[in-house]
Amino acid sequence: MSAQIFSRTANAYLRISLIVITLLVCGIIAALIGLYLSPWYTDAGVAKAQPIAFSHKHHIADLKIDCRYCHNTVERAATAGFPATETCMSCHSQVWTTSPLLQPVRDSYQNNTPIIWNRIYDLPAFVYFNHSIHIAKGVGCTTCHGQIQTMALTAKAQPLYMGWCLGCHRDPAQNIRPRDQVFNVDYDVLSMPLAERQQLVIDYQIPTDGRLTNCYTCHR
Amino acid sequence: MSTTGHGHSEPGADPESIAVGHELKDANVGPLVFAALGLGVLLLVSFIVMGVVLRSTGNTLADTSSDLPTTTAMQMQIPPSPRLQQNAVIDGNQIIADATKKLAGYGWVDQQAGITHIPIERAMELVVERGVAGK
Amino acid sequence: MANAIPNRVLVRLVWLPLLLLLSACHIDMYDQAKYKSNQPSDFFQDGRAMRAPVPNTVAMNSFKPDSPLATGKLNGELVTNLPPEITLDANLLARGRVVFNAYCAPCHGLAGDGQGVIANRGPLVAPSYHTDRLRTMAIGYFFDVATNGVNRMYGYGARITAEDRWAVVAYIRALQLSQNADVKALPPEDQAKVEAGK
Structure with a gap:
């Protein structure tokens, strides 16, 4: 056995x-x-260190400065634009002129070297996002950039997954607002009834025939 | 328990009570009542004294004549300007609201000279008619 | 024991999906060997992918010293009217209002009285438009200041397009009129409203 x-x-x-x-x-x-x-991977809501401790909250909520004052190409170019050092110095040549926090700005202005900010919204190189068309069609800043007027340190408000882009491209009515409210950070998109938003989509001639979800709309 | 050993009894507890398991002696009521009555009497006496003092100085409890006026008290609490900004959001909102109000509605700036202010929307229409050459 | 054999095979196969953990992601499509705007560069010496113009050069069609549209001056004199390329209409002023509120109002105030939020905070003094000097000033002056700056004000020529700058200076005229209108020159219905104080 x-x-x-x-x-x-x-x-x-x-x-x-x-x-x-x-x-x-x-x-x-x-x-x-x-x-x-999770934000651990997407960085949504995670503030990055920057060469200058710039507070969007202070400049928007306290000082009432329009987005375009610094991001001045947003209405006519693909990129909203990092402000030139000259833009900072428009005020900071006279306000907080001796602040050590602003030393990098003064150095940049005097030496003609760029301030190297850490990009928060970093899209893959194969995505061609265009700010100006979204602004022109009534998509507000806060729709993608979140409640920027509450961010002392700037963080991504969205994970930027493609499904999120497509959600709006399939149904623009959910995120559209009147053109004169695009830069209003306190505007609530849902304060406008759905029927009126759908009318805006028609008025602003946003294609709803599926063209917006074609691959080549964003990828070239 | 130490009480069973060398007679180190707990302070205030007699061996009999410990043996029985509860206190045999009652509280002494006399001093307690006396203290309570004394407190009451003291309260009454102090009311009477306060009444006499107030009456003799001619004041009443509701009198506020010796208080600082509110504005003076405020000024004593808030240091003189220029001050640190307390709430930048409120200040900013106020400035925006003031300017918006300035641009709305009709009214006189200088009635003697015939100078008025008009709403900005109307001024824009008039500028379209009149051109931008200025006065 | 007959059913134990397929089970044993299964047990061995069940580990296979864990091999997925060993795979890696390609990022060469995410970060392609090309520059998009505002990207740093290790190729150019100054670290910028966006190139500044070579010294003593200008971009084509950007230097028009004789054009009133670009300078606010005609033959060296400040123009007193809008250049022919700009049409004065309600759209222009509406655009001017938007641009003014975004770029000028922080210091000059929404009402153009120099009481902007920024001016209120700092040692910055923004002049009011509501003075006789500026009410009678040629419109080209405002354009020139908006483009090149004046005193401590920086120029906005690089930030605001020429068309938008003309819209702004036209809107400044509307601001001036709104705060200083001669009642006798107003249409009758406006005079009535002034009298009513509405």
Whole structure:
């Protein structure tokens, strides 16, 4: 009589380990998806360090400066534009002229070197986003950039997944607002009834025939 | 328990009570009542004294004549200007509201000289008619 | 023991999906070997991908010293009217209002009285437009100041297009009129409203 290779409980162990391994795999996949969607991976809501501790909150909520004062190409170019050092110095040649926090600005102005900001909204190189067309069609700054007037340190408000872009491109009415409210950071898109927003989509001639979801709309 | 050993009894507890498990001696009521009555009497006496003092100085409790006027009190609390800005949002909103009000409505600037202010929307219409040459 | 064999095979296969963890992501499509605006560069010495003009040069069609549209001057004299390329209409003034409120109002105030939010805070003094000197000043002067700056004010020629700057200076005229209108020159219905004080 030869010795048994497997003990009596081998079958039970096998079944239990099958269940455990299946659960483990599902758990790992779920955890990876969760990680992929979390701010840890997307950086949404995570402020980045910048060479100058610039506060959007102070300049917008306290000082009532329009977005365009600094991001002055936003209405006519693809990029909203980082403000030139000259733009900072328009005021800061006279206000806070000795502040050590603004030393990088003065250095940049005197030495003709750029201030290197850390990009917050960093799209992949194969995405061609154009600010001016969104502004012209009634998409407000805060729709993508969030409540910027509350951000002492600037952070991404959206994870920038493609599905989020497509959500609006499929149904622009959910995020549209009147053109004169585009730069109003306190405007609530939902304060306008859906029917009127749908009318805006027609008035602003936003194509709803599916052209907006074509690949080449954003990828070239 | 130490009480069973060398007679180091707990302070204030006699061995009999400890043996029985509850206190055998009642509280002494006399001093307590006396203290309570004394407090009441003291309260009455102080009311009477206060009444006498107030009456003799001719004042009433509701009299506020010796208080500082509100504005003076405010000025004493707030240091003289220029001050640090307390709330930049409120100040900013106020400036915007003032300017917006200036640009709305009709009114006299100088009635003697016949100078008025008119709403900005109307001024824009008039500039379209009159041109931008200025006065 | 017959069913134990497929189970054993399964147990071995069940680890395979974990190999996915060993895979890596390509980022060469995300960060392509090309420059988009405002990107840093390790190719150019000054670290900028966006190139500044070579010294003593201008971009084509950007230097028009003789054009009133670009300078606010004709033959060296400040123009007293809008250049022919700009049409004075309600749209121009509406645009001027928007641009004025965005770029000028922080210091000059929404009403153009020099009481902007920024001017209120700092040592900055913004002049009011509501003075006799500026009411009678040629319109080209405002354009010149908006373009090149004056005193401590920086020029906005690089930030605001020439068309928008003309819209702004036309709107400044509307601001001046709104705060200083001669009642006798107003249409009768406006005179009535002034009398009513509405």
